[in-house]
Amino acid sequence: MAHPQRQLKAMLRKNWLLKIRHPWVTFFEIMLPTIVMLMLIAVRTKVDTTLHPTQAYIRKDVFVEVGNSWISPSFENLLKLWFVAGEHLAFAPDTAETRKNVESFVFALPTFKVGCEDIQG
Numbered sequence: 001m002a003h004p005q006r007q008l009k010a011m012l013r014k015n016w017l018l019k020i021r022h023p024w025v026t027f028f029e030i031m032l033p034t035i036v037m038l039m040l041i042a043v044r045t046k047v048d049t050t051l052h053p054t055q056a057y058i059r060k061d062v063f064v065e066v067g068n069s070w071i072s073p074s075f076e077n078l079l080k081l082w083f084v085a086g087e088h089l090a091f092a093p094d095t096a097e098t099r100k101n102v103e104s105f106v107f108a109l110p111t112f113k114v115g116c117e118d119i120q121g
Helices: 004-021 023-046 075-085 096-108
Strands: none
Touching: 004 023
């Protein structure tokens, strides 16, 4: 590398000639990244970026794993609440495996009462 400035000058001249000889390629080299960035900016402006505080209560239609967090009551407490409210817990399908699981629930949780009714419709 005896003459790095001369090599740089020759390379810049070559690149300039390529840009002049292929104007569409040059146009797309400049415009495509610009268009993609504008699209990203447009999407970013549509997204809600506000920080919402955490909520320490369970609302209707919100799924929370039972007994897996400090805001969720235990399964035993839920059974008591459902019993007082007259609500029911159903398991499907009606198979031997499902019945075995229900029996294990009854054994583990005495509050859990089994009332199997065959509903035909």
